[in-house]
Amino acid sequence: MLGKFKRSRQVDDDFLTRTIEEAVLKKVQNGFDPERVGELISKAVPELIDEMSPQLAASLMKDNRRLRAVKRGDRKYDRRLQKRWGRALDLYVLIHTLCAELGEKTAHKERDGLTPTQEYTLEALTGLHVSACRVAGEVLTLLSHGHPRGALARCRTLHETAVIAGVIADSASDSDHSDLAERFLDHEIIGLRRDARQFQKDHATLGEEPLEQAYLDELDRKYNEVITKYGADFKREYGWAKKFSPNDNLRALEEKASLSHIRPHYQWASSEVHCGARGLSRNFVEYRGIVVRDAGKTNVGLIDPASMALNSLMQVTFSLAVEGAPEGSDFEAVLCMRAVDEIRSACCNAFIDAQVEIDQAERKILERMQRKAPKL
Structure with missing residues (x-):
């Protein structure tokens, strides 16, 4: 090119x-x-x-010749990537579709006589599942076009979603913490007010009109209500979880959700989100004996983001359809989740097989290059 x-x-x-x-x-x-x-x-x-x-x-x-050349190259690259990874990506699509359908079916069940706690739990878990499905779809798009590191960055969000869904589902049947979903939903006002105040501070520099004072006053009123209701700690980033976890941070919630073992992958994904020196070293890759800076697409490294994304998506789906269901888990939901888990195993194996094929092909190319290299 x-x-x-x-x-x-x-x-x-x-x-x-x-x-x-x-x-x-x-x-x-x-x-x-x-x-x-x-x-x-x-x-x-x-x-x-x-x-x-x-x-x-x-x-x-x-x-337009440059643009046409780039687009032509992208199409050819995507076709080659699909040829190598197509089976694995197709199984990813199937899992994503099944999880979305199961979540939609669970959310739209006819439910009469739900308690306020059950309604809050269902609303929170449904919203988290919608977010997880959308982000998992973004991961798929990035993987399908040779951007596994971008996909890994989105996996960070999926992991956080899985953790929050897990603790909310677990607390639904805990009388001491059954209000966790309500706290989580009420915490929205903290972020809204913070963002509004920041915008009001910078609107002139941005060339935007200021927010209406009536809107700001309403945010302040709602903010004061939740602080009065839950206490000053509620304003913290994870203040909604303070009662449930005195250490109100993601690491503590990971422990509560039995997902702390994912922390190394989460930290790895974080290096693709934050612009720190740690992430810069990951720009260097070895390609056929030469170390190069990877500034574009790649057809390797899809396994980890795909696996992390699918695991998180399934955990959020399980939290909604099985653990957090107001009427309790039913046979159909459990059966569907077990079937999806079987497909997930097949999908992970397909990703591994594709990487093995690429590695084998690269070894053959290197062997040919070494045979043709002039002897010193």
Whole structure:
């Protein structure tokens, strides 16, 4: 692909230099002191850039050859990736579809006479399941187009969703903490008020109109209500879980949900979310004996994000359809989850098989390259 770009006629790399030289030469011919060329250039360059950049942008936008080449390359790459990983990705689609259907069926069951606690629990778990299905679909899209690290970043959100769904489902039958779902839903106002106050502070810089004072007053009223109801600790990020877990943070909730063993994968995924030095080292990959910076697509590394995403999606689905169901788990839901788990095992094996095939093909290529390499 890079070779095609080099052979195609793109914007001349010497365009700006040539333009400056022509302008300077014209000045000298008109009697300008040659010894003051440096001064002339230092003054002319900013003005020249201001003048020429719109013309350059217009030229680039008119020439569609680069864009067509990139799109053509992407399509070819996606077809090759599908050929290698198609079976595994198809099973991922099946699991995602089954979980979504089971969640929808559970959420739309006819239920009469639910207690407020049961209604809060069902509302919270349904909302979390909807989010999990959407994010799992985003993971699938990223994997299908060669972006496993982007998929891993979304797995971080899925893990957090699985943890929260797990503790809410577990607390539903606990008389001491049966209000956890209500607390979780009421905590929305904390984030809304925080975001609104930040926007109000920065709206002028953003070029936006300020929020209406009546809206801000209403947020303050609701905020004061929940702080009065639950206490000052409720304003913390996981303040809704303070009563359930005195250490109101995700790590403590992972322990409560029996998901603390996922912490290493979660931290790995976090390095793809936050822009820290730790994540930069992951940009280096070895390709056929050469260490390169990976700035684009790759057809390896799909196993971990796929496995992490499916596990989290199934945990959220289980929390909604089995553990957190107001009437208790039923035979059909348990049977469906067991069947989905069987498919998950087959899916993970398919991902592993695809990676093994790629590794074997790469070894053969390296062996051929070594045979053809000149002997010293």
